[in-house]
Amino acid sequence: MGNSLFIVWRESVEAMLVIGILYAWLKRNDGTGAGLRALWIGIGAGIGLAALLGWGMMAAQSELAGEALEWFQTAIMFVAAALIAQMVLWMQKHGRQMKQGLERELTAAAARSGAFGIAGVAALALAREGAETVIFLYGIGMDQNGGTGLALGAGLGVLLAAVTAWALNRGLGFLNYRQFFRVSGFLLLLFAVALLVNGTERVIGMGVLPALIDPLWDTSLLVDDSSPSGALLSAFTGYRARPSLMLLVVYLGYWAIVYLTQRRLQRHA
Template structure:
């Protein structure tokens, strides 16, 4: 859970700070530094609002638990979080290249029209979006105990690292390719998202919400049990200890949704998720390749090439 929280908060905090940093840097470069306080005001209000959303979410979850329906809420949270995580990766991949121009264009419009309220609201919504997403993700990885995730070392470390990276990036002392950075972190986010999807399917099968054609497609308990309890049971029943510890299984389950005895539906969903991601990104790769070929053809036909 802690590593998931670290990666999620690091990415969310960095995204928010990058956008806020782009806005404030533009304002200072155009001699409109006096407006930066309004940008930070919107960001600060968004942080407070995000905490409020987390508290409200916790109250709602407690209410579902009192009615004995918390399992259904957990499943819903996992499915929604899986969709949001996937959308987050695709959104940043699409907008990372023109993010700076878009933000500067909006600020230019707010300044020219004297729309201070719009400036505050814009920065508020930018940060609130990341905050609400974080609340959902924390609820998904902790089973509804958002407070535990917020107080853990993973979330705190993720916030600190995100702030430090953003600071050095805007100071010009850190030379990193944002496109490459978001590709790497996006890959881990996609793995977490796939794990949440599979865990949601497993929970639906456990409570009988959906059935299974093959409940246990294979059994890897002898190699890597899913939990220390499974490790102990396997040792008791066979007299032989599994090759790897159940603690490793817990880590992989929490981070990537590992299961030592998955149903066929879990396996198909897991593989299908990555197949869908591939096909969603394949047209973009072909488009980029086509553009490069066109550029190469134009270059070959230029007078210099002749």
């Protein structure tokens, strides 16, 4: 439940930030109220598109069986891991300009297509956030076999996001957007590598990748990943008490790519 709560919390806060930026621009620049009505229509459409993606993924899963289903689920885990890492790195590069970028898009869309353009910008922005959340939750569900815990975590994540967005917008001293996205971004990178490790284990189990050396070491006497605390550590960071050499290569390769990308972004900031 914990990682689904965190994912939905983080993504919902970002979605609420996007809505707040669009709403504030329209309050300043639209005196008729038509733009605000178009905004809410666009928000509803964006959520609907994300829900349609979720339905499509579940429908595809129901049509698959055996090895095909295993490949589909594993591929989604890899896609979710890549999307999480890409989203965090994108926010590190463009987060400061997100407000200006959204306002430019909204200005151009309103001038070109009026209320329809405003609804389109809102729909696309919310659909992107919602689609990411759907893929992330599906990937987590494959790791945890779904269940009520996933749904409960998602519901609590939305409620916590509303409280967080309120606190951020109130400008409370202990919390601001920069701190929030910095800390949550690091935790998301940990979730991404956990999904990557899980997907890699599946591919090794299918005989596509060699384990190389298995196990490379055994730390189960310190923290067993089948114990409650070890399982929590595993779900949040990809920890394995008895990892194979291939898992270690993938794990270190992931962090090397993240580190080098962050260094490049800092040089071009």
